[in-house]
Amino acid sequence: MKISIVASGKIKEKYLRDGINEFVKRLKPFTQLEFIEINEEKMKDNPSPAEKKATLTAEGERLLKKVPANSYLIVLDVFGKDISSEELSAKLINLLYLDKAI
Secondary structure, X not given: OEEEEEEEOOOOOHHHHHHHHHHHXXXXXXXXXXXXXXXXXXXXXXXXXXXXXXXXXXXXXXXHHOOOOOOOOOOOOOOOOOOOHHHHHHHHHHHHHHHHHO
């Protein structure tokens, strides 16, 4: 199984980069993992609701272009449903067995 993490914005904080590198190191025996970062879409100061929606739509389209073809997509968003690490792990395991059955 190959996991691609596509993110908007660059991670600048050293402690976060160190954590990501540790995460990648621990997962290497089990999966291929790649991080793809795109630049954030520039938002005007005090945008109108229509401008905000257009900016976020453009950024979303750019993110989706980086998602590999035939991928199962899991979106991580502050407004999404909270799940535990164990639940996410179970989802990934189920996808792994589904992938092997095809």
